[in-house]
Each structure stands twice: as C-alpha cells, then as structure tokens.
Amino acid sequence: MTAPPEPGNRVALFHCMVLMRRFEEEVLRIAQDHPYVGRQHLHIGHEATGAGVVSALEAGDLFHTNHRNHGYLIARGADPGRALAEIMGRKDGLNGGLGGPWHLCDRSAGFQSTSAMVGGSVGLAVGAAFGLKTQGSKAISVTHFGDGTLDEGICYEALNLASLLALPVLFLCENNAKEGQRPSSMLAAKVLHDVPDALQIRSMVVDGRDADAVAATAAEAVAHVRGGSGPVFLQADLERWPGSHQTTPEFPTGVTDLSLAWEEDRIEGPHAEWVRDHDGLRAYAKKLLADGTLSQDQVLEIDRGVLAGIKEARAFAEASPYPDPSRLLDNVFA
Amino acid sequence: MTRKTYAEALIDALVERAGEDENFAMIGRGILGHGAQAHFAEPLMEKYGHRVTDPPTAEGAVASLGIGAAMAGTPMFLHFGTASFAMEAFNQIIHEAGVAHSMSGGQIKVPIVFHMFHGLRRGGSGQHSLSPQSMFANNPGLHLMMPTTPGDVKGMLRAALKSDTPTLFIDHAALLGTEGEVPDGPYEIPLGEAAIRREGKDVTIVATSRAVLWAEAAADRLAGDGIDAEVVDPRSVVPLDTETIVGSIRKTGRLVCVEEGIQMCSIGSEIAALAAEQAFSSLKAPVVRVARPPAPVPFSPPLEEAMMPGPERIIAAVKTVMG
Numbered sequence: 001m002t003a004p005p006e007p008g009n010r011v012a013l014f015h016c017m018v019l020m021r022r023f024e025e026e027v028l029r030i031a032q033d034h035p036y037v038g039r040q041h042l043h044i045g046h047e048a049t050g051a052g053v054v055s056a057l058e059a060g061d062l063f064h065t066n067h068r069n070h071g072y073l074i075a076r077g078a079d080p081g082r083a084l085a086e087i088m089g090r091k092d093g094l095n096g097g098l099g100g101p102w103h104l105c106d107r108s109a110g111f112q113s114t115s116a117m118v119g120g121s122v123g124l125a126v127g128a129a130f131g132l133k134t135q136g137s138k139a140i141s142v143t144h145f146g147d148g149t150l151d152e153g154i155c156y157e158a159l160n161l162a163s164l165l166a167l168p169v170l171f172l173c174e175n176n177a178k179e180g181q182r183p184s185s186m187l188a189a190k191v192l193h194d195v196p197d198a199l200q201i202r203s204m205v206v207d208g209r210d211a212d213a214v215a216a217t218a219a220e221a222v223a224h225v226r227g228g229s230g231p232v233f234l235q236a237d238l239e240r241w242p243g244s245h246q247t248t249p250e251f252p253t254g255v256t257d258l259s260l261a262w263e264e265d266r267i268e269g270p271h272a273e274w275v276r277d278h279d280g281l282r283a284y285a286k287k288l289l290a291d292g293t294l295s296q297d298q299v300l301e302i303d304r305g306v307l308a309g310i311k312e313a314r315a316f317a318e319a320s321p322y323p324d325p326s327r328l329l330d331n332v333f334a
Numbered sequence: 335m336t337r338k339t340y341a342e343a344l345i346d347a348l349v350e351r352a353g354e355d356e357n358f359a360m361i362g363r364g365i366l367g368h369g370a371q372a373h374f375a376e377p378l379m380e381k382y383g384h385r386v387t388d389p390p391t392a393e394g395a396v397a398s399l400g401i402g403a404a405m406a407g408t409p410m411f412l413h414f415g416t417a418s419f420a421m422e423a424f425n426q427i428i429h430e431a432g433v434a435h436s437m438s439g440g441q442i443k444v445p446i447v448f449h450m451f452h453g454l455r456r457g458g459s460g461q462h463s464l465s466p467q468s469m470f471a472n473n474p475g476l477h478l479m480m481p482t483t484p485g486d487v488k489g490m491l492r493a494a495l496k497s498d499t500p501t502l503f504i505d506h507a508a509l510l511g512t513e514g515e516v517p518d519g520p521y522e523i524p525l526g527e528a529a530i531r532r533e534g535k536d537v538t539i540v541a542t543s544r545a546v547l548w549a550e551a552a553a554d555r556l557a558g559d560g561i562d563a564e565v566v567d568p569r570s571v572v573p574l575d576t577e578t579i580v581g582s583i584r585k586t587g588r589l590v591c592v593e594e595g596i597q598m599c600s601i602g603s604e605i606a607a608l609a610a611e612q613a614f615s616s617l618k619a620p621v622v623r624v625a626r627p628p629a630p631v632p633f634s635p636p637l638e639e640a641m642m643p644g645p646e647r648i649i650a651a652v653k654t655v656m657g
Contacts, residue, residue: 062406331439
C-alpha cells in the first residue's frame with residue numbers, strides 16, 4: 001500500500017505513475033495466464049492524468065470511477081494485492097470477489113460505487129457532491145470518464161444539476177479520441193468542453209500526457225471546487241494507448257522499458273510513435289532526468305521497487321481462494 | 335391514535351424523520367401529487383422546505399443525485415411523481431442503487447427511498463398509469479413496499495427511511511384521501527410482515543395497494559352470499575411474508591390474487607407459484623388472478639374502468655374458485 005502523491009512532490013508523482021503502469025501490466029499478464037478473468041479496460045497511457053489529478057485531492061474526497069478504474073484505485077492507496085485479487089474474483093479482493101475488474105471499490109481510499117454503465121459515475125458523483133454539501137463537508141466529489149461518455153444523456157442531465165445547485169464536483173474528462181480512428185465520442189459538438197460551457201460550468205483543458213501540467217491544473221480546479229464556486233470540467237487531452245480497446249491480452253507497445261527515456265534510438269515497432277511522443281510516463285521520466293530531479297539509476301531503482309511490490313501483490317492474489325458460493329446472498333440487502 | 339388521512343400520515347413520517355436527523359434530505363416536486371390532498375404537505379414544507387430540493391425534469395440524474403448522496407452518507411427521500419417517470423431512472427435504480435452493496439462486497443450502503451404513485455388514475459392513458467412493482471421486484475437488492483392504510487404508510491415509511499437498503503415505496507394517489515386510525519409519535523412496521531385485513535375460512539384473496547380496498551369491498555358483499563373470504567395484504571413485496579400468505583392458503587384451500595399490474599409475471603403470478611410450491615396439497619380449486627389486461631391504458635373512461643381489478647371482477651373470480 002502506497003500513499004497517494006502529495007502536491008509538489010514530483011518524485012512521488014513519478015513513483016505513483018510507475019506503480020499504475022506496472023499494476024496494469026500485471027493485469028495483462030494475469031489475463032494471459034488465466035483462461036478467464038473478465039474483460040480488461042486498462043489505464044495505460046493515462047498515468048500522467050490520473051496521478052496528477054489524484055495529487056490534487058485530499059483524503060476525504062470521494063472518487064467515482066468508471067470501468068477503466070484500476071489506476072485511480074492504486075494511485076489513491078488501494079492495496080495492489082487486494083486489487084489484483086478482486087480482478088481475479090478472489091475472496092480477498094477489495095470487494096470480496098463480487099465486483100471484478102470493472103467495479104473495484106475501496107471505501108477506505110475514498111471510492112464509492114464504480115459504475116460500468118457509461119455515464120453512471122457522472123450522475124453518482126453529482127449525487128455525492130450533493131450529499132457532501134448537505135453534510136457541510138469541505139470534501140469534494142470527483143468523477144473520471146472518457147470522452148465517449150458525453151454521448152450519454154445522463155451526462156447532460158448531471159452536468160446541468162451540478163451547475164444549477166453549484167455542487168462541489170470535479171468532472172475529469174479523459175479525452176483520448178484519436179483522429180483518423182473511429183472516435184470514442186460521436187458528439188455534434190466538436191469541442192468537448194462546449195457542452196459544460198453551455199451549462200455555465202467552468203472548463204479547463206490540459207495536456208493529459210504532462211504530469212506536471214495536470215497536477216498544477218488539477219490543483220487550480222480542485223481549489224475552485226473546494227472553495228464553493230461550483231463544478232469544474234477538466235478536459236485532459238490524451239493520445240489513446242494502442243491497447244486501449246483490445247479484446248486479447250497482448251502488449252501492443254511492449255512491456256514498459258524506462259531506459260527508453262534516455263535511449264530513444266531503441267524505440268521501435270509498429271507503435272513507436274505512441275511510445276516516443278505520447279507516453280506520459282516515459283515523458284515524465286525524461287523530464288525528471290533533464291532537470292536533475294532524478295538520475296537514471298534512481299529511475300530504475302524506483303521501477304525495481306515497484307516491480308517487487310507488484311510481484312508480492314500477484315502472489316497474494318494467486319494465493320487467495322475463490323469465495324465460497326454460500327456467500328452469494330450475504331450483501332444483497334444492507 | 336388519531337384519525338387522519340393517508341396523506342397526513344405519510345407527511346408525519348417525513349416530518350418526524352427530518353426532525354430526528356438533520357442530515358436527512360428530500361428531492362422532489364409535489365410529494366403528495368397535485369390533487370385534493372396536495373395541501374397536506376404544507377407542514378413538511380413550512381418546517382423543512384429548505385431541505386426539499388426542487389429538481390429539474392431529469393429523472394435519471396435526479397435518481398443519481400439521490401443515490402450518490404445516499405452512498406456519501408446522506409439518507410435520502412426521492413419523489414418521482416407518477417411511477418411512469420421512474421422508468422427514466424430505471425437504470426440508475428437497478429444498476430446503481432440495487433447492486434452497489436453486494437457489488438462492493440458490503441462496503442457501500444445506499445439509504446434511499448424512491449417514492450412514486452402507481453396505477454390507474456383516470457385519464458393517465460398509456461404513459462402515466464404504470465404499475466412497475468413486479469418489474470422492480472425482478473431485480474436484486476431493492477426492498478419494495480406498497481402500503482394500503484394510513485396507519486401502515488406512516489410506520490412503513492419510517493422503516494424504509496431508517497433502512498440502509500434502497501427501498502421502492504410505491505403508493506397509489508387514490509389512497510391519499512382515505513382515512514384511518516394512526517398511532518401518534520414515531521413507530522415502525524417491520525419489513526416483510528403481511529397484514530390479514532379480514533379473516534375468513536373459504537377463500538384467500540391476496541391483494542396489494544389500492545386493490546386491497548377493492549378486495550375488502552368484495553369480501554363484504556361475498557359475506558352476504560355466505561362466502562367467508564380472507565383478505566391478505568402483503569404490504570411489502572420484497573421481502574415477502576410467505577409464511578402468512580401460505581398459511582392462509584393452506585387454511586382456506588382457495589386463492590385469488592388481485593393487483594393493478596399487468597398479469598404476466600405479476601405479483602399474483604409469484605403468489606400463485608408459492609401456492610403451487612408450498613400449499614399444493616391444500617388447494618381445492620385452481621388459482622385465479624385478477625389483474626390489468628395486457629393492453630396500453632386507454633384514455634376513454636369506460637375502457638379505463640374495464641381495466642380495473644375492482645370488486646365486480648374479484649367477486650366473479652371468487653365465485654369461480656368456489657365452484
């Protein structure tokens with residue numbers, strides 16, 4: 001279990017991003033090794049956005065994820081072993097095996113229900129913001145979703161409610177629509193934040209591949225929301241990872257090699273462009289090296305430490321039994 | 335005990351709960367509808383109107399507002415108006431509220447009451463007359479209550495408002511003006527306890543919501559013909575008091591199920607299945623269901639009237655099972 005990165009701690013931010021990446025790579029390996037562990041929606045390529053936003057939050061803030069949720073859980077301190085166990089449907093999983101990869105939930109890390117109904121988490125986040133405001137809490141509500149989610153009617157309704165009631169909610173839109181491919185959103189509005197703009201919601205746009213930029217912009221957005229000035233729509237522009245929509249467990253861009261941050265001439269393969277220009281993790285390693293924050297050895301040392309932890313997490317998950325079928329009806333009613 | 339209307343008793347429960355828990359919040363416009371009893375909501379609005387959010391016309395997001403707030407620890411009462419409107423939020427009710435507790439391994443609780451008026455209301459036509467109870471009962475993780483009397487609505491609503499399980503509280507606007515004895519002060523009617531409205535030995539009539547009143551009227555008239563009918567009101571559909579219902583069927587050996595929902599996969603279908611599974615050897619005659627015919631609700635008054643499972647249809651059904 002790793003504490004979420006604190007604002008201004010760039011090494012912790014990088015560490016968090018490495019953890020998110022290595023966790024998802026382990027999920028892919030598990031999917032390769034086990035005949036059926038459900039369909040995976042990995043957060044690879046979104047680490048700069050995820051870790052950057054998480055660094056701007058406080059412990060009591062309530063987070064609402066969609067099906068692409070793993071990275072956020074891990075970034076906010078959920079136990080990787082219990083998270084992997086949940087992804088494998090095991091008894092010691094975060095949800096006792098009842099949620100699976102689309103619904104990881106850790107209330108102690110500030111997560112509410114993780115909805116895989118597209119747009120579901122957007123509505124719930126507005127509700128949580130309403131609850132927090134009713135309670136007089138200074139905590140805020142956050143939801144992340146892809147650009148495709150804006151096609152859903154619930155988003156329009158929920159954004160409208162958040163604006164009308166000036167609720168403390170941060171809408172984080174991970175815009176990974178790729179030009180030239182079928183876009184994940186099919187909106188008549190070509191600029192995503194035109195939608196919240198029309199509803200009088202403050203919008204901000206940031207390069208979602210730049211961890212420092214995301215952390216700074218998210219801090220500003222969170223201050224606005226926490227200050228009681230109503231919701232913010234934060235649009236993080238990303239370049240979709242080539243494995244984002246895959247149905248088979250493959251490593252289209254290869255297993256991450258952080259030494260590519262300083263050995264760029266070794267970047268090759270069909271997705272070399274993504275690795276070179278759009279991988280926020282590699283970009284951040286390169287940046288921290290360039291400004292002297294980290295040495296090559298330190299980068300590799302962080303990676304080795306993370307990998308050792310992931311290995312332990314995997315062993316924990318593998319050792320956990322499946323839940324007993326007699327538990328099926330345990331939590332149907334509260 | 336005070337004699338009061340169903341509408342007043344319902345509001346009593348909300349006023350009491352709001353007074354006890356300053357974190358409790360309500361969402362909805364016209365909690366008692368827009369009919370003759372609407373003014374009975376005044377005591378609530380005068381005292382706690384600031385805690386009733388008047389929402390935009392956006393049932394899906396409004397349901398999410400309530401569900402998300404409940405997950406965050408604010409107990410909620412959400413009024414949809416006509417049950418037909420709850421269909422705009424069906425996904426949020428079944429896929430968010432209903433599954434959250436189990437799917438999170440027990441971490442998330444959703445203390446919310448979804449309140450709505452079901453059924454034939456005269457002039458509701460095909461889009462404002464829904465009786466969605468069996469549709470909701472076919473989904474996990476949701477309690478489903480259908481009170482009938484002023485005394486019940488107050489105690490059942492209190493139980494629902496204090497529960498950590500999301501509860502569908504399905505009223506009938508035609509009950510709002512009915513009067514009955516209501517205990518003073520707060521009290522709860524436990525979930526899953528049916529009420530025997532009238533004891534009898536010849537036939538069991540299981541009815542829900544407004545249909546209970548029709549069943550009682552039918553039983554009064556049947557008594558004149560020497561038929562002694564027992565009227566059982568399940569009160570809560572989920573959980574269902576199978577013990578009381580099956581006990582009555584075993585005693586009388588005859589069963590008529592009455593409700594405003596469409597007959598296919600209805601509550602009556604479930605009760606009939608229970609009779610077949612648990613009281614088969616006691617049955618002296620085939621079960622008869624009295625329900626809404628499988629047609630969109632027509633506007634024309636005599637056609638709508640013909641849909642209602644009223645006393646005439648119940649009496650005919652009882653005479654069929656009596657042979």
